[in-house]
Amino acid sequence: MAISETKAREFYEALLHKNKQYDGTFFAGIKTTGIFCHASCPARKPKFENCEFFLTAEEALLAGFRPCKRCMPLTYPNSIPEEVETLVAAVEAHPEKRWKEADFHELGIHSATARRKFKEIYGMTFVQYARSRRMGIAFKEILAGEKVIDQQVSLGYESASAFNDAFTKIMGNPPKKTEVKPLYANIIATPVGRMFSLTDEEALYLLEFMDRRGLEREIEQLRKKHNARILVGKTETNAKLEQELEEYFAQERTDFTIPLHLDGTPFQKQVWQSLLEIPSGETRSYQEIALTLGNKNLVRAVGNANGLNKIAIVIPCHRVIQTNGELGGYGGGIRRKKYLLQLEGHKME
The missing domain is CATH 1.10.10.10 (Winged helix-like DNA-binding domain superfamily/Winged helix DNA-binding domain)
Incomplete structure (x- = not known):
């Protein structure tokens, strides 16, 4: 959810003074280091403009931040069980990994135990945690923005990684076909949380809340169906979408005029x-x-x-x-x- 300037200033003061009463109330993402912390973290404090504040750990993970090793923000409100500590370390070792039953067995942990203990401590299952961390890798690149890949250049490459497909690391390459379709990813801030969009110059293909559980699957389906390379960059379609969403939330618009590309039966x-x-x-x-x-x-x-x-x-x-x-x-x-x-x-x- 969106945090107001006033609330962000309040959280920053708590961070500066290492106020333990705010531990678990918010999480502070530090842009210069890529970590997120508790209010009481003993580390050197960043400038206000280098902080981003979140109400949940999942939001911080989806924004591409990893847990701080000094204050261990994911330990609130309880000390972290050994099984959970092992799993968090395993995710950090391979954050792009998609977990299967055999992976839990290899660590000597039952998947049901992982699911239950993560839910008790973090309010989300281990699968949600791993997915949020995984997706955060791609979202972080998109949030950085400014990296526009020229469409004509991208069409000449066979390897998606050669021209910076934001999701190749966690999803692999789409099936190789003759025609490569660039789709451009953007993240849009709204009063009810960040949204992820995929557009080209003609239409909107996808608009979802970043924490939607099915988002990863939806992105993968689009990549495979269209042999799409998902790049970081602006389109006129997305600019229009951002404007119309802003008007919608300001109650200045009730209908949208964005051209839509619908994939379905x-x-x-x-x-x-x-x-x-x-x-x-x-x-x-x-x-x-x-x-x-x-x-x-x-x-x-x-x-x-x-x-x-x-x-x-x-x-x-x-x-x-x-x-x-x-x-x-x-x-x-x-x-x-x-x-x-x-x-x-x-x-x-």
């Missing part, structure tokens, strides 16, 4: 088109959408298609609720769904 595209037709300030149930598609028995299929939407907010899957009026699920989390609906003027009971 004909049925999924029908569902997404139905979502686009829900006016701002209103909601529809899965059943109502099924009926508009001509078959009341399509409720589950509608729900599945809704969950596979890769373009959050712009295609407003947050406007779909359960028949009984309850909010139901949302890939970005229920808190965000409620915020978006309230922003659009939907009255919450």
Whole structure:
């Protein structure tokens, strides 16, 4: 979630004075070292402009920061169990690694134990931790920005690493084909957290919250389907997207004009088109959408298609609720769904 200037100043004062009362309240990412710390960290304090503050460890990991070895911010509020310490060290040794059952056995740790203990201490599972650290590698490069790769040059390379595909290290190269498609990655700050976008000069391919669990899979699917190289750089599409999102959150816009590239089956595209037709300030149930598609028995299929939407907010899957009026699920989390609906003027009971 976005942190105000006032709150950031408060957190910085706590960091300067090593205020233990703030340990676990926030995490401070230090841009010059790439680590994140507790408020009480004994290390030399950075300048304010070199700090970035987070409310959760997961947000710090997704921003590309690694845990400080001096203050060990992931030990709050309990001392760290030996199994967890071993796993954290293993992730740092190979942060790009995707963990399998055999990897846990090799360390002499049961995967269920890892899942339970991480959840107890950090509020996230080990898989979430490893994924956040892994994705943070690519996100850090994107957050650095300014590194624009010329499209004509990139098309001439066979190896994605030769022209800086931001996700090659953690996903490998997409299948080699004759035609290489550059997609440009950007990270957009919003009042409800950072969002990740993929665009080219013609359309928006993906817009998701950075902490969405399925984001890594969605990126990989796009890379494989389009033989895409995901590069760091701005496009006119993304510039327009940033502007329209800013207007949306300022309640100055209710509809988006961004051209969309939709990857899905004909049925999924029908569902997404139905979502686009829900006016701002209103909601529809899965059943109502099924009926508009001509078959009341399509409720589950509608729900599945809704969950596979890769373009959050712009295609407003947050406007779909359960028949009984309850909010139901949302890939970005229920808190965000409620915020978006309230922003659009939907009255919450």
